[in-house]
Amino acid sequence: MNAAGVLPCFRGIACHDAWAPYDTYGQVAGHALCNAHLLRELAGAAGNGTAADVQWTGQAAAALLALKDAVARASAAGQDLLDPEFLARQSHLLRSAALVGVRSNAAGRTRIEKKARALARRLIRRHDDYLRFARDFSVPFDNNAAEREIRMSKLRIKVSGCMRSMTGAAQFCAIRSYLATAAKHGISALDALIRAAGGQPWLPDTT
Numbered sequence: 001m002n003a004a005g006v007l008p009c010f011r012g013i014a015c016h017d018a019w020a021p022y023d024t025y026g027q028v029a030g031h032a033l034c035n036a037h038l039l040r041e042l043a044g045a046a047g048n049g050t051a052a053d054v055q056w057t058g059q060a061a062a063a064l065l066a067l068k069d070a071v072a073r074a075s076a077a078g079q080d081l082l083d084p085e086f087l088a089r090q091s092h093l094l095r096s097a098a099l100v101g102v103r104s105n106a107a108g109r110t111r112i113e114k115k116a117r118a119l120a121r122r123l124i125r126r127h128d129d130y131l132r133f134a135r136d137f138s139v140p141f142d143n144n145a146a147e148r149e150i151r152m153s154k155l156r157i158k159v160s161g162c163m164r165s166m167t168g169a170a171q172f173c174a175i176r177s178y179l180a181t182a183a184k185h186g187i188s189a190l191d192a193l194i195r196a197a198g199g200q201p202w203l204p205d206t207t
Contacts, residue, residue: 015143032132035064036142045116052104053116060097063090067134068141080137098123149180
């Protein structure tokens with residue numbers, strides 16, 4: 001993770017899947033946990049658990065999706081904040097669902113119960129990180145964008161069998177990173193490549 005050269009100097013909001021090593025980077029402005037991962041975990045707990053698990057995970061998922069839709073509507077309307085009462089209500093529904101999840105799996109007799117209890121506890125402990133997207137519209141609902149950027153490297157390995165050399169792998173990743181960053185700033189891939197080939201690559205503002 002350090003060798004990739006991104007996280008050690010990253011100062012923004014780190015959006016990730018709650019893997020513990022990400023929390024060791026204390027210099028970031030904050031953490032936002034991926035709700036796409038959370039929704040999959042909730043669905044798994046519902047599919048493998050009891051009727052009580054179906055109920056609390058369903059309530060949690062519904063609250064998250066309601067907030068996601070509300071943020072999308074507010075952003076489309078040029079707003080940068082949700083209605084405080086609506087946000088508080090959905091936040092309460094999410095937290096109360098997690099509390100039910102902890103109670104209904106308190107015994108932890110089986111691996112499934114232990115996993116569901118751990119999920120519910122994390123929802124309570126990292127409540128603000130899961131809902132950061134609803135309070136700060138610049139924070140994404142999930143980290144799918146980052147995973148999409150990494151996917152092309154894995155796809156090339158899957159198709160070609162491997163990278164031929166570390167030098168080639170580094171060059172491939174540099175090109176993909178350059179194009180992905182340019183696209184986020186409204187620069188087309190063709191334009192970015194032409195500038196780079198001409199010796200004047202596009203570079204984002206550093207301020």
